[in-house]
Ligand SMILES: Nc1nc2c(c(=O)[nH]1)N[C@H]1C(S)=C(S)[C@@H](COP(=O)(O)OP(=O)(O)OC[C@H]3O[C@@H](n4cnc5c(=O)[nH]c(N)nc54)[C@H](O)[C@@H]3O)O[C@H]1N2
Ligand SMILES: Nc1nc2c(c(=O)[nH]1)N[C@H]1C(S)=C(S)[C@@H](COP(=O)(O)OP(=O)(O)OC[C@H]3O[C@@H](n4cnc5c(=O)[nH]c(N)nc54)[C@H](O)[C@@H]3O)O[C@H]1N2
């Protein structure tokens with residue numbers, strides 16, 4: 001039997017069909033408009049049955065005994081124990097001493113809302129996501145500029161500018177659109193320090209020095225303004241602060257920045273001209289801009305390019321989404337304003353959006369280790385593997401060791417799970433029904449359906465949260481017995497039900513698509529215009545115009561110690577077989593650990609006497625790891641790219657042992673996990 005659902009094996013949220021026989025998942029296939037031979041294959045989805053039926057899945061709740069050994073317990077025992085701890089810490093240290101930390105895996109739609117609801121009603125402001133390093137910081141930059149995060153309309157664009165995104169490995173549906181668009185003659189510009197497939201096939205590839213995107217974007221702004229390539233009518237009517245922007249851009253001409261960012265000024269100017277003169281043009285911005293000390297302002301500049309060229313909210317440009325009118329079920333009103341969250345230093349970021357809430361996960365480590373602004377005693381870590389994925393893992397490990405009580409909700413025994421007092425086995429994305437963020441952000445809304453029953457004794461995340469809620473006295477807040485009841489309640493204002501969604505697996509469009517919506521309603525910013533100049537930021541002591549007062553010093557961590565750490569380490573080489581630390585234990589995907597490598601330019605390899613397959617050590621002031629070298633010309637000389645996600649199965653390959661968590665972006669709190677100075681040395685030959 002074929003069943004429709006959404007895959008959540010990674011955050012791309014692809015609509016798929018699942019073949020199910022006798023209650024067993026047989027295979028799963030991505031829905032694509034392209035003929036089969038042109039479709040891109042997702043290896044993770046292809047291996048869905050190996051993942052779902054992996055013998056390593058957690059089967060029952062586990063409790064750690066005094067000797068540090070886990071023993072199986074019943075769900076009632078586990079949930080009672082956790083509820084008892086919630087109430088104990090609330091009574092003895094205040095509800096805020098309990099924190100719920102969310103990784104990326106169980107989605108940011110309803111599952112995030114449920115947890116916020118539980119914690120808000122319980123009285124703790126500390127529901128923390130990982131969005132300061134992924135997407136949400138960028139979303140804030142978009143929102144400050146024009147009121148929402150735009151979506152590139154790749155298929156109808158004449159020019160696609162890809163800025164720090166590698167969809168060939170991370171989002172096959174988007175990559176298919178890009179390839180189709182090029183086929184139809186669109187111009188392709190790629191900004192990436194690494195020679196990706198798309199970079200190699202671009203009309204212009206700007207091989208930027210890592211972490212210097214703000215300089216490049218400002219140089220393009222300068223070129224577009226000084227050569228009058230901008231859309232004067234749009235700028236005149238719909239933007240604020242143009243003169244100040246022109247003034248700020250004065251110090252960032254292509255000639256002035258080229259040396260610092262490793263690019264030829266002629267190429268920067270040509271990229272600006274091509275982008276500005278090929279409307280409609282869209283910009284596909286990605287995680288290459290995230291996890292940088294300068295994420296916020298660099299992204300603002302990229303957003304400004306969209307508006308300068310009049311590409312906002314037009315077909316083939318960057319679309320302002322039309323979100324589904326769901327009910328806000330987070331119960332923010334129940335929380336006392338008197339208790340500051342641990343992310344209190346990032347007030348603007350905490351509040352820029354109705355649903356995103358708090359995302360500076362580094363504050364969790366400060367609160368545990370430094371007890372500032374107050375100590376945290378208990379953490380529930382759900383759908384994440386923070387001990388491996390947060391910056392400076394040696395410090396993260398210390399913090400987790402110090403906790404009085406740790407609960408982990410996961411499918412597998414991760415490094416984080418091993419540190420837990422109680423582990424709850426979660427059901428996979430194929431075993432649960434939920435409302436997905438991707439489809440709440442913009443119509444059409446689609447539903448993620450359970451296509452098989454929860455395996456062994458695992459439970460879906462929603463059920464775990466509802467049952468825990470009721471056990472801590474929140475019966476009224478969690479009256480729902482099924483996922484469907486809760487989803488119907490949340491969707492009520494949109495007039496859509498789960499039943500309707502199941503009848504329309506292609507999705508239900510809440511509103512007709514409308515372009516140039518701002519002409520009727522203005523932009524969702526304080527001025528109703530695109531804010532090159534943000535009064536909101538300025539009145540909060542931040543720069544109203546990006547870089548008006550100069551560029552950030554040392555945008556790469558440890559680059560004040562270049563003499564000892566001469567290489568730029570680039571992290572986040574995402575392989576299409578894995579999602580962060582996930583699936584490396586699945587033999588059909590891991591393929592004997594192939595891909596666990598550090599890429600180094602041939603000229604550097606020669607200088608260090610390194611050949612393919614040699615084991616090398618990589619070191620920063622925070623720590624040291626070991627990996628096999630792959631010598632190629634994908635990275636520029638002076639940089640190395642380190643495979644991401646292997647730290648769970650092998651701590652020697654745990655990239656975040658190298659990263660820093662001291663310096664953070666002042667607005668969105670992100671440390672630089674993406675780019676850091678490091679040194680290398682050869683440990684042993686390949687043989
Ligand atoms: N240096 C460096 N650091 C990085 C990155 C990088 O590129 N470089 N990337 C960053 C980014 S963008 C992100 S998003 C984070 C990711 O950080 P995490 O979210 O911590 O990453 P994962 O390793 O995907 O961990 C997800 C965990 O959830 C479990 N899981 C899967 N599905 C479910 C489910 O349905 N329910 C529950 N309860 N659990 C489930 C998985 O088994 C896995 O253990 O890492 C960030 N850290
Ligand atoms: N297979 C797979 N798919 C995934 C994930 C996964 O772990 N595995 N994770 C999911 C998640 S949570 C996320 S956030 C997305 C991320 O997906 P993407 O947004 O595609 O991000 P990345 O692949 O991390 O990096 C994108 C590109 O940025 C480049 N880059 C690195 N540093 C810089 C820089 O300083 N400037 C610029 N301009 N570019 C730079 C990298 O070389 C890379 O080619 O993928 C999602 N999809």
Ligand code: SF4
Nearest residue numbers: 007009010013014042
């Ligand atoms: S890219 Fe693959 S793993 Fe990610 S959601 Fe799509 S099908 Fe699933």
Ligand SMILES: [Mo]
Nearest residue numbers: 104133134135
């Ligand atoms: Mo992410």
